[in-house]
Amino acid sequence: EDKVVQSPLSLVVHEGDTVTLNCSYEVTNFRSLLWYKQEKKAPTFLFMLTSSGIEKKSGRLSSILDKKELFSILNITATQTGDSAVYLCAGLDSGGSNYKLTFGKGTLLTVNP
């Protein structure tokens, strides 16, 4: 069975700090690793990583995938209070006729002013 584990489960930082969120995965027919930000409603897509070692960046957020070690990290630099959210990592399994997206439990990030 596919498994995605995120750490830490929660994190409290001050504005301006840099944070690193971790995600390890065991996905049978691995296709991609996805990061989402979830505030009050459904997850908002951040990144999809398919190739190892290629960093994806969007503003202050960046992410990278290591397919050999089966993990990914999400970095947020110069954090702001608006970054407070649950960050979800999910592994996309492309085996069989349907895809399957398995989520980790998430990291609750709180950014204090």
Added chain:
Amino acid sequence: NAGVTQTPKFRILKIGQSMTLQCAQDMNHNYMYWYRQDPGMGLKLIYYSVGAGITDKGEVPNGYNVSRSTTEDFPLRLELAAPSQTSVYFCASSGGQGVTQYFGPGTRLTVL
């Protein structure tokens, strides 16, 4: 056990036409989702539903509508198709929020 089924698999529309993408699941899941995936991009959430009669917008809802009259079905309606809606559309379902989502095989839509 069919899981999540989507129809049609492929469709070509002319600008301004309308259509409904069908999605059904037989896993008795309360949560259902519609995503679109543009070439080289990740999944973006269009609409989602947490149960029959309840729907809510995702990140990119403009140009789409949904309804959820039963637990099993979650159709996505495109009104006045535009070239920007050319994409692959995935329907998914899950037993809850943030847990494993099971996807359908997708519908490849081209708007010309």
